[in-house]
Amino acid sequence: MIKGQCIHQRILKALAKSGHGNKILIADGNYPIMTNANESSEKIYLGFAPNLPLVTDVLESILTVINIEKIEVMEPKEGKTPEIFSEFNKIVGDKLLTTYSRQQFYEMANEEGVTLVINTGDTRTYSNIMLTVGVVS
Numbered sequence: 727m728i729k730g731q732c733i734h735q736r737i738l739k740a741l742a743k744s745g746h747g748n749k750i751l752i753a754d755g756n757y758p759i760m761t762n763a764n765e766s767s768e769k770i771y772l773g774f775a776p777n778l779p780l781v782t783d784v785l786e787s788i789l790t791v792i793n794i795e796k797i798e799v800m801e802p803k804e805g806k807t808p809e810i811f812s813e814f815n816k817i818v819g820d821k822l823l824t825t826y827s828r829q830q831f832y833e834m835a836n837e838e839g840v841t842l843v844i845n846t847g848d849t850r851t852y853s854n855i856m857l858t859v860g861v862v863s
Contacts, residue, residue, distance in 0.1 A: 730787075730790035730791045731786065731787040731790040731791075732787040732788055732790060732791050734770070734772075736768065736770055737770060737788070737842070737844065738791065739768075740768040740770075740841060740842040741788070741791055741792055741842065741859075743841065744792075744841045744842060744859050745859065746795075746859055746860065746861050747795075747839060747858060747859065748839050748840070748841045748858070748859045749834075749837070749839050749840045749841065749856050749857065749858050749859070750788065750792075750840075750841070750842045750843075750844070750856070750857045750859065751763060751767075751835055751840055751842070751843045751844070751854065751855075751856050751857075752781050752784050752785055752788070752844045752846065752854070752855050752856075752857070753781070753843060753844065753845050753846065753854045754781055754846060754848040754849065754850060754851075754852075754853040754854055755773045755776070755845065755846060755847045755848055755849055756849070756851075757845065757854050759843050759845050762832040762835050762836065763835045763836065763840060763843040764835065764836055764837060764838060764839075764840040764841075764843070765836075766838070767840050767841055767842060767843045768841065768842045768843070769843045769845070770842070770843070770844050770845065771845045772784065772844055772845060772846050772847070773845055773846055773847035774847055775847055776847055776849050777847055777848060777849055778847045779846050779847060779848075780846060780847070780848045780850075780853075781810070781846050781848040781850075781853045781854070781855060782810075782813050782814070782817060782848075782853075783846075784844055784846055785814070785817055785818075785855060785857075786817055788857070789817070789818070792857075792859055792860070793859070793860035793861065793862060793863060794818070794821065794857045794858060794859065794860050795858045795859065795860035795861070796821075796824065796857075796858035796860075797814070797818055797821050797822070797823050797824065797855060797856070797857060797858075798823070798824045798825075798826060798831070798834065798855070798856040798858075799811065799814065799823050799824070799825055799826070799831075799852070799854065799855055799856070800825075800826060800827070800828055800831040800852055800854050801825035801826065801827065801852065802828075802851075802852060803827070803828075808850075808851060808852035808853070809850075810850050810851075810852060810853040811823060811852075814855060831854065831856070834856065835856065840856075
């Protein structure tokens with residue numbers, strides 16, 4: 727039996743195939759994963775209804791399965807820091823969030839190293855997060 731909090735077969739398979747340095751994108755329901763994500767990545771649509779599931783739900787679950795080395799997020803051009811960033815910080819602890827513009831984030835999401843893209847039902851703006859797979863400690 728699986729002991730972690732993630733039990734989704736395709737997500738577990740994609741995580742198992744991902745190695746150190748590969749990236750996992752957990753996207754909100756508005757993120758265009760067909761046009762702004764590596765075309766060869768495993769794409770999984772989890773969005774069931776508005777805010778089901780949330781990006782933070784998926785993040786917490788995935789962190790029970792893999793170690794992460796780096797966390798990257800999309801930041802608005804102007805204005806205040808999105809509220810979701812404080813939630814990300816609570817979940818990931820001492821890991822710093824590296825911010826990128828929308829265009830930079832899209833370019834990064836299209837890179838070959840992005841092996842898994844998960845689309846959620848999250849309706850909060852800027853709730854996209856990119857995880858770089860770390861090594862086993």
